[in-house]
Every structure is written in structure tokens, then in C-alpha cells.
Amino acid sequence: MSFLSVDRVTRRFGPTLSLGEKIAARLGADVETRAVQAVNDVTLAVEKGRTLGLVGESGCGKSTLGRVIAGILAPSEGAVLLDGQPVMQGTNKVTTRVQTVFQDPFASLDPRMKVGEAVAEGPIAHGLTARAQAAEYVAGWFARVGLDPAWAERYPHQFSGGQRQRIAIARALAMQPDLLICDEPVASLDVSIQAQIINLFLDLRRDLGLTCVFISHDLSVVRHICDRMAVMYLGRIVEEGETGAVFDSPAHPYTRALLASVPELVLDGEELVRFAPIQGEVPSPYDPPAGCHYNPRCPFAQDRCRAEAPALRLLPNGRHAACHFAEELPAG
Amino acid sequence: MSVLDVRDLRTHFFTRAGVVKAVDGVSFTLEKGEILGLVGESGSGKTVTGFSLLGLVDPPGRIVEGSIRLNGKELVGMSDRDLRKRRGREISMVFQDPIATLNPMLTIGQQMRMALEAHGRVGPRAAVTRSEELLAKVGIPSPRARLRSYPHEFSGGMRQRVAIAIALLHSPSVIVADEPTTALDVSIQAQILHTMRDLARETGTALIWISHDLAVVSSLATRLAVMYAGRVVEEGPTAAILRDPRHPYTAGLIASLPAMAEPGTALTQIPGTTPSLLSLPPGCPFAPRCTHATEACTSEPVLERHGTRGWACFHPVGGVPA
Ligand SMILES: Nc1ncnc2c1ncn2[C@@H]1O[C@H](COP(=O)(O)OP(=O)(O)OP(=O)(O)O)[C@@H](O)[C@H]1O
Ligand SMILES: Nc1ncnc2c1ncn2[C@@H]1O[C@H](COP(=O)(O)OP(=O)(O)OP(=O)(O)O)[C@@H](O)[C@H]1O
Ligand SMILES: [Mg+2]
Ligand SMILES: [Mg+2]
Numbered sequence: 001m002s003f004l005s006v007d008r009v010t011r012r013f014g015p016t017l018s019l020g021e022k023i024a025a026r027l028g029a030d031v032e033t034r035a036v037q038a039v040n041d042v043t044l045a046v047e048k049g050r051t052l053g054l055v056g057e058s059g060c061g062k063s064t065l066g067r068v069i070a071g072i073l074a075p076s077e078g079a080v081l082l083d084g085q086p087v088m089q090g091t092n093k094v095t096t097r098v099q100t101v102f103q104d105p106f107a108s109l110d111p112r113m114k115v116g117e118a119v120a121e122g123p124i125a126h127g128l129t130a131r132a133q134a135a136e137y138v139a140g141w142f143a144r145v146g147l148d149p150a151w152a153e154r155y156p157h158q159f160s161g162g163q164r165q166r167i168a169i170a171r172a173l174a175m176q177p178d179l180l181i182c183d184e185p186v187a188s189l190d191v192s193i194q195a196q197i198i199n200l201f202l203d204l205r206r207d208l209g210l211t212c213v214f215i216s217h218d219l220s221v222v223r224h225i226c227d228r229m230a231v232m233y234l235g236r237i238v239e240e241g242e243t244g245a246v247f248d249s250p251a252h253p254y255t256r257a258l259l260a261s262v263p264e265l266v267l268d269g270e271e272l273v274r275f276a277p278i279q280g281e282v283p284s285p286y287d288p289p290a291g292c293h294y295n296p297r298c299p300f301a302q303d304r305c306r307a308e309a310p311a312l313r314l315l316p317n318g319r320h321a322a323c324h325f326a327e328e329l330p331a332g
Numbered sequence: 333m334s335v336l337d338v339r340d341l342r343t344h345f346f347t348r349a350g351v352v353k354a355v356d357g358v359s360f361t362l363e364k365g366e367i368l369g370l371v372g373e374s375g376s377g378k379t380v381t382g383f384s385l386l387g388l389v390d391p392p393g394r395i396v397e398g399s400i401r402l403n404g405k406e407l408v409g410m411s412d413r414d415l416r417k418r419r420g421r422e423i424s425m426v427f428q429d430p431i432a433t434l435n436p437m438l439t440i441g442q443q444m445r446m447a448l449e450a451h452g453r454v455g456p457r458a459a460v461t462r463s464e465e466l467l468a469k470v471g472i473p474s475p476r477a478r479l480r481s482y483p484h485e486f487s488g489g490m491r492q493r494v495a496i497a498i499a500l501l502h503s504p505s506v507i508v509a510d511e512p513t514t515a516l517d518v519s520i521q522a523q524i525l526h527t528m529r530d531l532a533r534e535t536g537t538a539l540i541w542i543s544h545d546l547a548v549v550s551s552l553a554t555r556l557a558v559m560y561a562g563r564v565v566e567e568g569p570t571a572a573i574l575r576d577p578r579h580p581y582t583a584g585l586i587a588s589l590p591a592m593a594e595p596g597t598a599l600t601q602i603p604g605t606t607p608s609l610l611s612l613p614p615g616c617p618f619a620p621r622c623t624h625a626t627e628a629c630t631s632e633p634v635l636e637r638h639g640t641r642g643w644a645c646f647h648p649v650g651g652v653p654a
Contacts, residue, residue: 058517191546192585217518220589223595265550277523281487
């Protein structure tokens with residue numbers, strides 16, 4: 001049994017309609033009444049101490065899956081098990097062993113609360129530290145993430161973006177989690193500050209033996225820090241495997257296109273930057289195409305792809321891919 | 333003659349807390365059809381530079397010094413009326429957030445027609461033809477039908493294309509694009525980069541592409557200008573700068589990219605933090621973070637030209653050329 005196992009998780013979002021809209025829809029007005037299948041039958045496993053990267057285009061369901069794993073959102077179907085124990089019971093999170101760091105550290109910190117109090121709140125509530133020792137406890141975590149412990153008395157607006165992200169990390173770590181979900185933790189940061197936070201993350205992961213799920217649309221960051229990666233497309237996992245191997249030889253046509261679309265500095269030979277856009281746009285999540293969701297944009301699509309959704313299956317090279325023709329794709 | 337010639341531009345904000353020297357010594361030139369990438373970290377003055385070029389800086393800010401020559405005409409000190417005449421027609425801007433550019437209450441066709449009429453009368457038929465032509469050029473499928481759509485009926489990527497089409501309506505000599513793909517997805521970003529590169533090639537419009545993402549700008553810019561604390565600290569052909577950065581800040585920026593390190597290893601960091609523009613040390617603003625800094629750096633280096641490139645540093649990486 002893996003440390004983290006995501007077992008056939010589906011998460012739907014119904015339309016949130018006002019009474020007026022419901023009546024209008026009944027009368028035939030153009031109101032969206034369909035549900036979005038944000039996460040669709042996802043199965044994943046992460047071993048202890050490993051980092052799984054979750055990538056894919058905007059709206060493909062990365063954050064939703066991250067929130068389900070973190071126990072913030074209940075799955076519509078399926079379950080998430082941490083060390084064999086469910087993360088949620090009904091709609092209640094029943095563990096503190098999983099914590100989350102979000103993209104926008106400002107939005108996740110209460111502007112009227114001193115940052116030291118924000119970090120101490122959870123650990124006090126869960127008995128990880130006594131109120132009397134809380135200041136010392138917080139100081140330890142501040143030092144650990146590279147913040148001056150004296151800054152615990154300050155308010156969030158007195159910090160830069162990079163410092164706020166360190167506070168958010170300290171707050172998550174102070175709960176002593178075994179599993180850390182990071183949802184685009186460096187996306188809003190400058191390159192130079194991004195490097196500091198990534199280095200901090202690498203240190204902490206090593207020293208604390210953390211298991212992580214790292215959500216990012218920046219593939220160079222994922223390549224740098226993740227052991228394995230999963231590629232999502234319209235709610236489904238289309239490929240999963242060892243990061244280096246996925247980059248070197250993507251098995252799914254979508255992974256190929258996604259990797260090729262990112263401008264990458266290569267700096268060797270004549271070439272400086274390499275990229276090729278994916279054709280077409282992501283289809284509406286309300287009305288995904290039948291069969292393989294990627295078929296309208298896929299240069300290799302055949303009749304079977306339009307009729308039958310491919311299951312995520314294990315290929316001979318140890319990769320998981322959801323493509324009927326993964327073994328038969330032309331090289332390149 | 334260059335399309336745009338910016339010399340020693342200084343734009344300051346006179347705030348209650350003090351004078352914020354947001355742009356404090358920016359020089360570059362732009363030739364017809366050229367794409368210049370303006371890069372630098374948050375707060376380095378990229379957007380204020382762009383706004384200064386369009387005459388869009390509002391009080392408490394103003395251009396305190398320098399020259400901006402657009403097609404040979406000096407823009408600094410020009411009346412608002414004359415500036416407005418040039419905005420949109422000779423120079424236009426695409427913003428990071430297309431939602432801020434587009435009016436949600438009007439159809440795309442109505443907005444394009446208004447933009448066309450801002451510089452003289454245009455017949456309804458001519459307006460439709462021109463709008464359709466440009467929507468097609470930026471890659472919007474069935475452009476004629478799309479003229480009747482409202483902004484919310486488009487995806488983020490398509491909205492940004494519409495904003496680009498509007499910026500192109502009058503075939504301006506220069507377009508300033510401020511992080512136009514930052515809010516977009518990687519895949520859509522690549523499509524827009526391609527579109528822009530082809531458009532610059534076809535129409536001869538020169539582009540200033542503002543971004544903090546070096547890989548993104550380098551994919552289309554022929555030249556780069558690197559900003560730090562309101563100044564251009566290095567400028568030159570993209571390939572030369574990426575392969576052989578001279579300013580220690582540029583070198584640090586390139587070295588800190590994840591793509592430059594072995595997976596799983598620590599990334600190279602630029603030590604220290606971005607300085608506050610209110611209390612810059614005298615001399616080179618990068619000196620407190622610079623491993624090359626010496627006594628000499630307490631006086632301020634100016635951007636010196638060396639062939640096709642230039643840098644503002646007394647101790648450039650790789651030494652001073654003979
Ligand atoms: N609370 C919600 N109510 C209704 N729909 C939602 C809700 N949250 C997410 N969705 C929908 O679920 C889908 C997946 O969204 P999600 O935020 O998980 O995507 P993502 O991959 O994280 O995208 P991004 O890269 O833009 O953050 C989208 O179509 C989104 O509109
Ligand atoms: N209206 C204003 N009043 C006072 N200071 C301002 C004003 N507008 C900008 N500034 C300051 O000018 C400096 C440069 O800002 P600018 O927006 O040009 O940075 P930027 O390089 O575009 O950064 P980013 O990458 O975050 O967009 C910043 O320190 C900013 O705080
Ligand atoms: Mg998300
Ligand atoms: Mg800006």
C-alpha cells in the first residue's frame with residue numbers, strides 16, 4: 001500500500017443557480033444547468049518521501065484534485081487514503097497530517113492577525129504546542145524557513161511576496177504534516193525569489209522527509225523538483241511516470257504537445273529557445289468531447305478515439321498512459 | 333532613423349513618503365519591425381517605462397528628464413492633445429489583463445469600430461472589413477461572426493488576441509505589450525507568441541515586450557534590455573546576452589532559472605533582496621547584492637556601448653573588453 005493513495009476519485013461541481021435562474025432555465029432560457037466533472041475517476045499513488053508533480057492547462061482540475069487530497073473538498077466518489085487511513089469522513093477532514101500551501105500567500109493570511117499568531121493558531125488548537133510555549137514554537141519554525149523570529153509580531157502587509165510565501169510554508173509545517181500539497185507556490189514570485197523558495201522547499205523536504213504533491217503550470221519547476229509527475233487533461237490523468245522519463249519520452253500525445261509548447265532556454269547550437277504551440281483550445285468542461293477528451297486536438301486521433309475513452313494503463317516501460325495507441329505513436 | 337529613440341528617461345513619483353524614482357535612466361532604440369524584450373524583477377520599472385512612452389503617467393508621477401523620439405518627433409513635453417493623436421495610431425499598448433482593455437457591455441465589433449473612429453471618420457462597411465481582417469490576422473476563427481460577440485463569450489486567450497487586434501488597427505509603428513501572456517496558460521501563451529512574432533515580421537510594427545520571464549521574451553525578442561531599480565543595466569542582442577551576460581545582475585537572473593540546474597539540486601540565488609526605491613544607496617544600485625562590487629561601485633556606472641551591446645558596470649562578468 002502506498003503512503004498516499006487516491007482511489008478512483010471523482011469530483012463534480014453542480015451549477016450554483018439562484019432561484020430566478022432555476023425558473024429561467026425551466027422556461028428555456030440560456031442558463032448553464034450542467035455539472036462540471038472537474039476530477040474524473042482519478043487514481044494515483046505517492047510513495048513516502050516522494051514528490052509528485054501535477055501539471056496541465058488551466059481548468060483541467062489540478063487545484064480541485066489538490067483540495068480533495070488535502071481534505072478541503074469532499075470527493076463526489078472515491079476516497080483518499082493517507083497511510084491507509086481516510087483523509088475525510090463524510091465532509092469532515094479527520095487528519096492534520098496533510099497541509100496545503102497556496103499560490104497567493106496574501107489571500108491565505110488574515111490581514112488583521114499578526115503572522116506569529118496565524119502560525120500558532122493551528123498547532124495550539126491541535127495540541128502540538130501549549131499556548132505558553134507557542135511563541136517559542138513559532139520562532140523555531142520562523143528560523144527554519146529563513147525568517148527573523150522577531151518578525152512574528154508583524155502583520156502580513158509588512159512583508160514582500162517571497163517572505164509571505166515563507167510564512168505560509170511555516171504555517172503549514174508548524175502542523176507537522178507528513179504530506180504537503182503545494183498549489184502553484186512560486187507562480188506569483190519573481191525569478192530570483194522563486195529560486196530562494198524552491199531551494200527552501202528542497203531543504204525542508206530532505207530534512208523533514210516530507211511527501212509532497214506539487215501543482216504547477218511551470219514545467220521547468222516540476223522537472224527540477226518532482227520525482228514523478230502526472231499530466232491532467234479535462235479532469236482525467238492522461239499520463240503518469242518518472243519525471244525525467246516523461247520529459248525525455250512522453251507517451252501521451254497531449255504530454256508531447258504540452259512539453260513542446262513551453263518556451264525553454266536551450267542555449268546550445270544555433271537555438272536559444274524552443275517551443276511549438278498546441279493547436280486548438282481546451283474544449284468546454286461542460287461539454288467534453290466523447291471518447292478520449294483530447295481527440296479533437298490530437299494529430300493521431302482515429303475512430304476508436306472518438307468512440308471509446310482510453311483507460312490509464314501500465315505500458316511495458318513502466319509508464320502509465322491513457323491512450324489507445326501509446327505504443328504505436330511515431331517517434332519524435 | 334530609429335522608430336523609437338529613448339534617452340536617459342527618468343519618471344519619478346512624488347509621494348508623501350518621498351520621491352519614488354521608478355524610472356531613473358532608461359535608454360534604448362528600436363528599429364522598424366524589431367522586437368525588444370524588457371525584462372527585470374517586479375518593481376524594476378518596466379510598466380512605468382511603458383506608460384511613459386505612451387504619455388500615460390498620471391500625477392503624482394511625471395517624466396522629469398530625458399527624451400522619447402517617436403518617428404523623429406519628441407514626445408516629452410508634447411501637449412496632451414498631440415499625444416492623444418499619436419496614441420493608438422503611432423504607438424499603442426496591450427495590457428496584462430485584457431479584461432481591463434475590453435468593455436464588457438459592447439460587442440467586439442462595436443469596440444473595434446470605436447477604436448478606428450478615434451482617429452477620423454470611418455464608414456461602417458470599411459470598419460467591418462478592417463476589423464475582420466485583423467481578427468483573422470490574430471487567429472480568431474470565423475471573424476465576421478465574432479464581431480457580434482461580447483468579451484465574456486471568448487476564452488482568456490481569445491480575449492488577449494482581440495486586444496492585440498485592437499492595438500494593431502491603425503498599424504502603429506510601435507506596440508508596447510505589458511506581460512500580455514502572464515495571465516494565460518502555457519499552451520495559449522505559445523500560440524500568442526507565434527502570432528506576435530509573425531505579425532511583427534509582416535507588418536513592420538516594432539514591439540516592446542515586457543516580461544519577467546526570460547525564456548518567454550527570448551522566444552521572440554531580437555534584443556533584450558534588462559532593468560534593475562529603474563535603470564537599464566544591460567542591453568543588446570538576445571543571443572549575446574543569454575550566452576554571455578556581462579552585468580552581474582543579468583548573469584544572476586539567467587543562472588537562477590531551474591532550466592540551468594541539474595534536477596533536484598539547489599538553484600543559484602542572487603543574494604539579498606530587491607532594494608526599496610525610496611532609499612537606494614548612492615552608486616550602483618546592484619552593488620549591495622553583487623559579488624563583483626568594489627570601492628569603485630559607490631559612484632554610479634553609466635550604460636556604455638560596446639559594439640551592438642551595452643552594460644552599466646565597472647566590473648562586468650568576463651572583464652572589460654580592450
Ligand atoms: N467551486 C467550484 N464551483 C464550480 N466549478 C468549479 C469550482 N471549482 C472549480 N470548478 C471548475 O472545475 C474545473 C477545474 O478547476 P480547477 O481550479 O481545479 O483547475 P486548475 O487545473 O487548478 O486550473 P488553474 O491552472 O487555472 O488553476 C474548472 O472547469 C472550474 O471552472
Ligand atoms: N502611482 C504610483 N505612485 C507611487 N509609486 C509608483 C506608482 N506606480 C508605480 N510606482 C512604483 O514604481 C516602481 C516601478 O513600478 P512598475 O509597475 O513599473 O514595476 P514593474 O517592473 O512593471 O513590476 P511588475 O513586474 O511587478 O509589474 C515600483 O516601485 C512602484 O511601487
Ligand atoms: Mg489551480
Ligand atoms: Mg508591471
